Amino acid sequence: MPLSRRVARLRWGVALALLPAFTACRGREVPSITPIPAPAPTPPRAPAPRADERPAPAPATTAADAGGLPLAPQGGPLPGSPSSFAPIVREVRTSVVSVFAAIREVTGMQYGFNGTQERMSLGRGTGFLIAENGEILTNNHVIQGAARIQVQLDDGRRYPAEVLGHDERLDVALLRVKAPGVQLRPARLGDSDRLSVGDWVIAMGNPYGLTQSVTAGIVSAVGRTGHELHLGVDNFGNLLQTDASINPGNSGGPLLNLAGEVVGINVAVHRAAQGVGFAIPINMARTVVPQLRQYGRVRRSWLGVSIAAVRDEMVGWMHLPDTRGALVQDVEPGSPAAAGDIRSGDVIRRFDGQEITDSTQLPWLASSAGIGHRSRIELIRQGTVATVEVTLAAMPDRAGALLPGRPGMVPIPDPSGP
DSSP states (O other), rough: OHHHHHHHHHHHHHHHHHHHHHHHHSSSOOOOOOOOOOOOOOOOOOOOTTTSSSOOOOOOOOOOTTTTTTOOSSSSSSSSSSOSSSHHHHHHGGGEEEEEEEEEEOOBBBBBOOEEEEEEEEEEEEEEEEEETTTEEOHHHHTEEEEEEEOOOOOOOEEEEEEEEEETHHHHHHEEEEOTTTOOOOBBOOGGGGTTOOOEEEEEEEEEOOTTTEEEEEEEEEOTTTTTTTOOOTTTTOOOOSSSOOOTTTTEEEETTTTTTTEEEEEETTOOOOSSSSEEEEEHHHHHHHHHHSSSSOOOOOOOOOEEEEETTTHHTTSSSSSEEEEEEOOOOOOOHHHHHHTTTEEEETTTEEEEETTTTTHHHHSSSOOOOEEEEEEEETTTEEEEEOEEEEEEOOOOOOTTTTTTTOOOOTOOOO
């Protein structure tokens, strides 16, 4: 059979096979297909309300709405937080100055030549006016070894300055700028004893030569001790710690509270940390200013004991009520303490009525009480409370700067130094 006839017969066979199924479907309705409706036109968007017109977010009404947690205030900053530091900065900036110290350095053999050479380097730091007569407080390490000192005011004018006095141990210096015909505006000094951890503070200074720079942070800690900062108990370590950024050139600048008052003098940064800076409490600096003005140095009183902290394990066997006080380790022969019958093993609890909560408080209290002052000291000796009176003498001349050469903490470096 020809191929064409075979194909024709095959087609007819397929048609006859599908005929019953087609017939069965004839009486059914074909379901209607609904087209997808076109999207409705989008109405024009209303303009966004201004910030002052936006409704406040609805606060949670119950603890359950807040996931069982205590409800927090909604819709604004915490009470007491500043909206801006600008008014404080505007008030204080005319009191903040840049300090330039020309320091003569003697170098040894260089480039194969014998002998010594002298060169002048320029150190930079910050200070702030404390009197209308031009007195300025800054750090001792800013001006130490300076042959000439200049002070730059807020308006950019520079004037010569002289050193009235300095104290290496507390790292403060008192300068006086000579600016005839210029009305100088001193900063207001606050009360650093009223600071609490968490209080806002502002650091002002001239880091890296960038004049009138401002940073803000909080008081991270108060009363940082020499033991914590690896300074040794013979030095004063009652420093303020802050996370306000302190950089090279900030040395001697003011640390301010929200009232625009100076509560500290920026002095050091931690060598291995970021956001860990320290300031000298202004109350400590204020104490030595009269002596710097009168004598050019600080004449400290002296008790003559070496001390240590009272540890927890000592409380029981030393019959002490707690760890407060300063443990006397040694008494120097011929000292006021020896004359007043203070002995090794005594725990000094009060000095002139002030409680010693930490052993590092005692050196500052004893050294600032005054030469010839008769101090009343309350102590515990072998479990018994006793009171002695000691006449303080002048502190012998000894080395012991607060900051240089101590591990862990360094003065704020000079950005222009070698």
